[in-house]
Amino acid sequence: MRERLAIIGAGHVGLVYAACLAELGHDVSVYDIDPERVASLRRGAVPFFEEGLADLVKKNLKAKRLTFSTEPGAALKGATMAFICVPTPSATDGGLDEAPMRRALQTIRQHARGGRPIVVTKSTVSVGMNRYIKELFRDRKVPVVSNPEFLREGSAIHDFFHPHRIVLGSDDKAAMAAVAKLYETIDGPVFTTDPITAELSKLAANAFLALKVSFANSIARVASSSGGDVAATLKILGTDPRIGPGHLRAGLGFGGACLPKDLAAMEHLARRSATPYELFSAVAAVNQDQRQHVMDILQGKLVSLSGRRIAVLGLAFKADTDDVRESPSLALIAELLAAGANVVAHDPVVKLRALGKDAPAAVQRRSALEAANAADAVVIATEWTEYGRLDLPRLRKRMKGDLLVDARGMLDPIVSRKAGFDYVGIGS
Numbered sequence: 001m002r003e004r005l006a007i008i009g010a011g012h013v014g015l016v017y018a019a020c021l022a023e024l025g026h027d028v029s030v031y032d033i034d035p036e037r038v039a040s041l042r043r044g045a046v047p048f049f050e051e052g053l054a055d056l057v058k059k060n061l062k063a064k065r066l067t068f069s070t071e072p073g074a075a076l077k078g079a080t081m082a083f084i085c086v087p088t089p090s091a092t093d094g095g096l097d098e099a100p101m102r103r104a105l106q107t108i109r110q111h112a113r114g115g116r117p118i119v120v121t122k123s124t125v126s127v128g129m130n131r132y133i134k135e136l137f138r139d140r141k142v143p144v145v146s147n148p149e150f151l152r153e154g155s156a157i158h159d160f161f162h163p164h165r166i167v168l169g170s171d172d173k174a175a176m177a178a179v180a181k182l183y184e185t186i187d188g189p190v191f192t193t194d195p196i197t198a199e200l201s202k203l204a205a206n207a208f209l210a211l212k213v214s215f216a217n218s219i220a221r222v223a224s225s226s227g228g229d230v231a232a233t234l235k236i237l238g239t240d241p242r243i244g245p246g247h248l249r250a251g252l253g254f255g256g257a258c259l260p261k262d263l264a265a266m267e268h269l270a271r272r273s274a275t276p277y278e279l280f281s282a283v284a285a286v287n288q289d290q291r292q293h294v295m296d297i298l299q300g301k302l303v304s305l306s307g308r309r310i311a312v313l314g315l316a317f318k319a320d321t322d323d324v325r326e327s328p329s330l331a332l333i334a335e336l337l338a339a340g341a342n343v344v345a346h347d348p349v350v351k352l353r354a355l356g357k358d359a360p361a362a363v364q365r366r367s368a369l370e371a372a373n374a375a376d377a378v379v380i381a382t383e384w385t386e387y388g389r390l391d392l393p394r395l396r397k398r399m400k401g402d403l404l405v406d407a408r409g410m411l412d413p414i415v416s417r418k419a420g421f422d423y424v425g426i427g428s
């Protein structure tokens with residue numbers, strides 16, 4: 001059945017859900033507080049890079065299944081369900097900052113009539129939030145369903161249509177069934193459960209993915225210091241189906257809008273519940289240490305970083321996205337600058353000037369080769385495919401020094417050394 005749906009928040013999650021639900025044939029109206037964002041979305045311009053999203057937005061705008069508005073009344077009018085897709089960044093205590101969430105809830109409350117719309121929480125929230133929302137809407141007789149998202153940036157559209165699981169958590173079975181119906185043409189297991197379990201299923205997933213990355217990084221450090229082959233060790237490890245090959249790439253550590261904050265939220269929850277939290281803090285500490293490890297390598301080889309020219313290849317927190325939130329590359333650049341180095345950066349998609357006041361004081365060049373001009377060292381910080389295909393002899397000729405720190409395991413050590421590099425690999 002064709003439903004009239006409202007999406008609150010035109011960010012990464014909100015836009016992907018809006019476009020994909022419209023693609024499934026529903027009438028989707030998106031509300032966002034940012035007038036500039038809404039104006040450009042009405043023209044079909046997506047404010048960030050996500051494979052296939054702009055096409056899907058344009059197609060569904062044209063089919064009039066997708067609309068954008070800064071007027072909550074327009075977006076919520078007649079909606080049977082309202083999906084909350086606002087950000088929940090880390091709060092200072094490690095928990096989640098739910099101020100945008102509370103604003104979204106007030107907005108929906110003002111327009112809730114006759115038991116509608118069903119409130120669907122997509123944003124990652126603290127455990128217990130959905131029960132709080134249920135109480136908030138009790139007088140409006142509006143049901144609440146937790147429906148966490150598990151989308152990876154860079155393959156979010158694929159993940160929507162091919163989910164590993166669809167999780168629905170509510171005390172209201174009819175409301176859960178109504179939300180489940182939206183996804184009935186999508187092939188993926190549906191789990192219906194209580195709201196707390198649904199909330200935990202999201203935090204636990206991201207905390208575990210973070211743990212796998214930190215585990216891979218710890219094994220990589222042991223393997224390389226004991227003379228083992230890092231990539232082979234991790235590849236062999238991942239063949240065990242109980243372990244699995246995903247998120248076992250060693251490198252500069254994890255970043256992004258989700259893994260660091262959800263790991264912190266998990267630790268915060270464990271501490272608050274007076275249950276063991278040390279595992280989560282260790283995962284975060286290992287992650288921090290990966291950057292320090294790169295700094296140690298550079299300092300060990302170059303002695304002092306002051307006045308040294310370091311080319312950093314990659315700014316995004318991972319390949320195939322223009323997102324720099326919690327980017328390990330930007331954190332490394334900040335440390336290099338603090339140590340007095342001159343940083344020349346490159347990224348195929350991210351533009352430093354677009355980061356405004358958050359941009360580090362680094363220079364950006366249009367190609368990796370240009371960034372390497374007269375550099376004392378090159379660091380590969382993001383796993384963009386093009387860095388695995390660098391013309392190494394040309395890169396080496398451009399540089400003043402010969403140090404190549406491959407922090408994402410993109411290059412062949414033997415080939416790199418043949419091209420004249422002092423090659424140090426820390427990834428796989």
Ligand code: UDX
Binds near residue numbers: 258
């Ligand atoms: C993550 C979850 O995967 C997704 O299910 C959730 O809904 C949102 O958070 P995303 O933030 O897009 O998705 O990134 P992900 O692909 O999980 O990578 C996170 C970070 O870990 C990146 O910085 C990436 O470079 C790093 N990573 C990932 C590794 O260092 N090694 C790996 O093997 C995998």
